[in-house]
Structures are given as C-alpha cells and as structure tokens.
Amino acid sequence: MTVELISVGTELLLGNIVNTNAAFLAEKCADLGLACYYQSVVGDNEERLSAVLKAAIGRSDVVILSGGLGPTEDDLTKEVAAKVAGRELYMHEPSKKQIEDFFRRRNMEPTGNNWKQAMVPKGAIVVENENGTAPGVIMEADGKKIILLPGPPNELVPMFEKSIMPYLAEGNSTIYSQTVKICGVGESRAETMVKDLIDKQTNPTIAPYAKNCEVHFRVTAKAENEKEAKKLLKPVVKELKSRFENHVYTTDVDTTLEKAVVDLLAANKLTVSTVESCTGGMLAARIINVPGVSDVYKSGYITYSNKAKRKILGVKKGLLEKKGAVSEEVAREMAKGAALISKAEVAVAVTGVAGPGGGTEEKPVGLVYIACNVCGKIKVKKYNFDGNRAKIRETTVSSALILMRQCILEYYSEVAFGKKLDENADRRK
C-alpha cells in the first residue's frame, strides 16, 4: 500500500514554520510498512488544494491531509476533501458536544465559527480529538482512503498514534516495533556490526537511525496479531542486545539517554552534580529534563571563567596557568572539586573550546575534556568534536551522559566498558 502526505497551510508556504508533521507522519507510515513516494505542501486555496488532492488520490492508496480544519473561513480542507469525494457535510452531534465540553472545561464560550468544526462528510468515520476542537475524518471510497487530521502537532500526534495507526494497521496485518537504543558506538561501526542481520532481513526488518552520539535500531515485525509480532521480534532484539552488550541503554522507545542515566543513578542510590564550562548549563538542563529528577540531582555549577573555576571549585591558579583551562588536569580538578563541595557521589565536569574563537593550534576549536568522578574514582576523556559552536556543545553534552553511564557501570561491575564488545567482535571475525 502507498501513502501520500498533503500538508495544508500558508505558514508552511511562507517558511514561517518547519514541517515537523510531515516528518512525524512519514516515519510512522514507514513503520506501518506503507510506501510514501510523494509529500506536498499547498495553501488554503480551494482550486489548488483540490488539484493536489485529486492527483494524490490518482496515484496513492492512502492520502493523509493535515491542517486547515480550524474554525475560520480560511480553513477549507474538510470542505474541499468532501467535495472531491462527492460527499455532503452534516452536523455531527457527538463532535458538537465534544466542542461544548472542551470550552466548558476552560470556562470559555465557543463562538459561532466553532460549530463549523463539528460538520463532517456523510459516511465518514469521525475521529475524536482529545486535545482540540477539530475532529479527525476518515473517508473510504473505491479502495482509497482519505484521512484528515488537525494541523497543531499536539493534536495531530496523539490522534494519529491512538486512532489512525491502529486503523491503518488493521486489515493489513499487525505491525509492531521495538527500538534498541545504543550509545558509545559510532554509526558506521554499529552498522557494520549488524550488516549480516540487515542483509538477510525479511521479517522483522532492522532500520538503523543515527542520532547525536547514539544509534537506534528499530526492529519491526509484521504478523497476524500482536502476540505473533512480539514472538518474531524477540530473538532479533535479543541478538542485538548480545552484540552490543552494555552499550544498549534501553529497549523502550520513550526512554531517552538522560532518562537512562537518571534511572541508573536512582537504582544505585547515587546523587549527581555537574560542573560546566563550554556547555554552560546544557548538561544540567538535559538531566533536569527528566521529570522527578530531584532525588538524584544535587546541584550544578557553571564555571565559564577561570576565576569561577578557582573560586567555586578550588582549581589552583598555577594549574590553570600551566595547563590551561581546557586540559585533562583541570577537568580532573573540576570533577574533584565538584564532588567535594556538593557531596554528590557522582560529579561530572566539562571543559572545552566551543568556538568560534578561542582555538589555537595546540588546542583547536572542538577540543573537549570530560571528567567523571564516581565515589572518588575519576576518569577523564579527551574529545575532538567537529562542527559549529552549537553542534560542539550538543555533542559534548551527549558524550558526558555516555561517559557518566560508562563510569557508573564500570564502578559497579569492575569490568572495563566495551571490553566484551571487542571480544565479541573478535569472536565473529
């Protein structure tokens, strides 16, 4: 089955917003095993929208339109789609009631315009919108499916996941995915390590996605039902876990790297403090992005200047002068000082040259040292990152999280991280 996406909205044509809806829908459709050959963006204009929709119906099995379901005169996606499908609109009472409830909960009055949103094409499946006033609409005709979704991502995403995905998966067969998330292994190395699996894959399929310092393998199985699909997934996930060993930080799609690190700290009853120079708070911000982190996160210090490194962390002036702020020795002293003043069991320190200025031949832009102190055992790692200031800082934060995870695991297992990985690789040679 093929799918085609049509995003409706002048703000996309003007470049005021980036089309994240299309990326979301495309990824989910790929998971469902639907082939997407075309995506379009068109404005709230009857003639052009109608032409684009007709072309899409002509060449694709499923057409998903997003946007243009609002209450104003401008919004005409539903009206145009109904016209193209040859259907009349009628007042859908449950949607009307839903709109009334939506406003009542907010102590607001709906305007006359809002009832336009409760009008739906005859014979359509109406999909409840739990986060807004525009219901979703599914029309089936001549073996084609036309699906209308509201434009705001906070309405579109939950509606698609809750109602549209099961609808599209049905009839077909069940599609079930699991994601194995890996950190501390480069993209090309990770792909090489599973090339044999990918080359011979049929069902389940394995798709690698490289994110900042991480590789995610999405394993997707097709089967008659969920139980069968899970049965197909199990050995593949197990194989990936055995190949990547303790580099696998989760098999739960919703768990981020920072969440995994926070969980690891909590499981070992550890608290953490951060000291940052070039990342200036980004590492702390990412850790504190995890809700309920207050039992784990002790305190953070941003010591961008040399003076702050001395005054707050007690790094010696002589050391700063001799070795420079961006050095293994200073990173180590920062992690030592942070543990001392915060009394946290784990202290992470970051110092580096994020650019664009400040680089020298000896210490170029992108040179970063990260030190991790777990109960007095300090490991310092040197990095040379590529990219602009923002990219270097972002990569530094991810690398710090990975190093923290590694140091905590090593502290408790007393096994060097990645050692088994190399052994496994040797064994397969």
Next chain:
Amino acid sequence: MTVELISVGTELLLGNIVNTNAAFLAEKCADLGLACYYQSVVGDNEERLSAVLKAAIGRSDVVILSGGLGPTEDDLTKEVAAKVAGRELYMHEPSKKQIEDFFRRRNMEPTGNNWKQAMVPKGAIVVENENGTAPGVIMEADGKKIILLPGPPNELVPMFEKSIMPYLAEGNSTIYSQTVKICGVGESRAETMVKDLIDKQTNPTIAPYAKNCEVHFRVTAKAENEKEAKKLLKPVVKELKSRFENHVYTTDVDTTLEKAVVDLLAANKLTVSTVESCTGGMLAARIINVPGVSDVYKSGYITYSNKAKRKILGVKKGLLEKKGAVSEEVAREMAKGAALISKAEVAVAVTGVAGPGGGTEEKPVGLVYIACNVCGKIKVKKYNFDGNRAKIRETTVSSALILMRQCILEYYSEVAFGKKLDENADRRK
C-alpha cells in the same frame, strides 16, 4: 513571479529528517516577493521526479530543486532535470578543478564518482559551491528558471544567500529587508499596535513573525537599487521603533535576544550570575550561547533541590517551608544569595513548577517566579505559563532574558519599562 520548491530525498519520505531546507527557501523566496503555492517532496526516482518537475514547470515560473546532487548512482536530480529541459551534460572544468582543490585541502583523494558532480547541463549557469563538491545549476528556458541546489543545509544555505538570491532579485528590482525585533509585548497586542501600518502597506511591506516571547517585524522594500530600498525602509523602521520604544531590542537580523542582553551587560560593564531551579541550566546555556561571553558571565548555580537552595544560596529553611520553593519570597532570596556569593552586579533567579507532576491547586504546573537583582535592586515577577515541561522551561528562559533587559534598562534610566509604550498607545486612541 511564482516559485515552487521540490525537495529530493528518500530520507525525507521516510521521515528520518525534517525538511528545514524547504522552510529556509520558502522564507527567503517570500522575502524576494516570490509567491510560493506548492512544495513537494519526492524520492531519487527518475520517473516520479520527472513527473513532479514537469508539473512544477507547467504551473510555476521558478522551480527550485534541492538534494540529489551527490556523487552516487542514486543521485539523479541533475540528470533528470537536464533530460526534462532537453539538455546534454558535459564536464565543467572549473567545477572539476574545484572538486580537486576541495579534496586536496582535506588531504584526501576524490573517487571516480566525484567527477559525476562536475558534469553540468549545456548552457546552464554553474554556481560555485564553497562548502562541498556539488556545484549549483541554473537553467533558463521559455521564461522559466530551474535551479538545482545541493541538499546539505550547510551547502544550500550559503549558496542560496550568496548566489541565488542576487540572481532572483535581479531583473526584477532590489529587495531589501530589515527586521525590528520586539520583546515583552504579546503577539496580538503587537499586531494591534501596527494594524494601521499593515492595513495601508504597499511598499515597504511589514510582516510580523511571533517567536517564543518575541515578535519580529520584517520590513521589506522593493526598489531600483539598494540605496533606494534603504530610503524606503527608513521611515517605517523609525515608526516601528517609536511605537514600541524600549521594547525594540535590535534592528539587526542576526542579533538574538541573549546577544542583546549580553551586549547591554557589557556596555554597562556589568557581570551576571544565574541561579536556576526548574530551568536547570537552560538560562545559563542560552546566555553562554553568545560567543565571547566570558567577560560578562560570572558564574551559574543550579539549585534544583531545596537543600541546594539552602546550602548554596543561603535561603532559610523556615522560608522554604512556609512559602514553598516556588514563591515570590524564595525567588527574591535566591537572587539576593546569588549576588552575594558570586559578587556579580546582576543576578537572576528562576523557580517554578515545570511539570508534568508537582502541581497543586494553589501552585499549578506553569507557575514560575523570576527574580532579577541589579546592584541590590530586586524585582520579582510571577508568571503562569502554558504547555508541557519543555515549553514551560523554554518560555521561562525567554522571560528571564526579557526581565533582565528590562531591569537593567530601568536601573539606568529610572523610567518604568513600558510606561512610554502605554502613553503612546493612549495618544493614538
């Protein structure tokens, strides 16, 4: 003139990446006064790309294709476009030399594939790529223009700005824009305040863009030459500045809010320290996003837990118990403590409920207090923000920057911020 965008790439169809190129190109084309009615995404497939390109040429004056200019067999945008335009490809020696130089500078050898990138359609304008090996291509035929750009944003963006924008502006007339950036005034209020200007606008035009806690007015003039365009812009920019008064933080498109705040601190020889609870380092990270901030930024503290607020900042245990960590009084004490320990002239403190948990009826998710201490004069402001954890934290950071700017300006001018704005509004009634 109308323009149409075609993005070529399987990774877009699979949703692996978000189409930021389309947003960038759409925004720039809007600036140039080109009307964009259609955008498409299509894969590296000859038949489908050819059909989409033909449809685009049929209905638009300028067609911009991006992506698919790489060295591999898969990349066929140039080959397909040349075929559609009825042109043969030939080896373009300057491009070949450019590729040789590109590799030489990196101490690398080009592979045979790379020479494919130096092949260009006969009669085309070849556009040098300063950041990669794929040159851009412009073909003109029957009053239509077909423009091919490389897909990587770090190649596409500079090439478009340096070579394609002047090309598209030419013949036409010069297009010149200036952006007036405003903070601390809500979007709808800001738009109401200039409604009369927008209603009667012809040349220059005024386009408002709402960003997180900011409104940017892009003023765009069309004229015979740059000098004439600037002359047209001047009175409109002046009028906007007079209406929004000290809420205008810059008229330079590249200056961010954090840069404006850092510049204001530096101009007044002030240093700053930050203390953060719910934002956990995000405010510091945004300030430190400004290169060369080390003279201004003194130190930062992340006091997420009550204990950290007590130990680091000296907030009294009794006060935390009586008023709660998210309170006006605690915010004030945090800003007081931060100035004391850091010896910075300006100290900003943030405390709030970012959610999803932790909200109560009295202190709901989204309640945030920000305190700003300028040389001992402390202002505390209460906010109720909407949205999820990430959105609340982001809005808090922007609001803190705005409050900092306001407090510093008030301290030096001794005029209440926004007072003149209200007077101006009254005067216009």
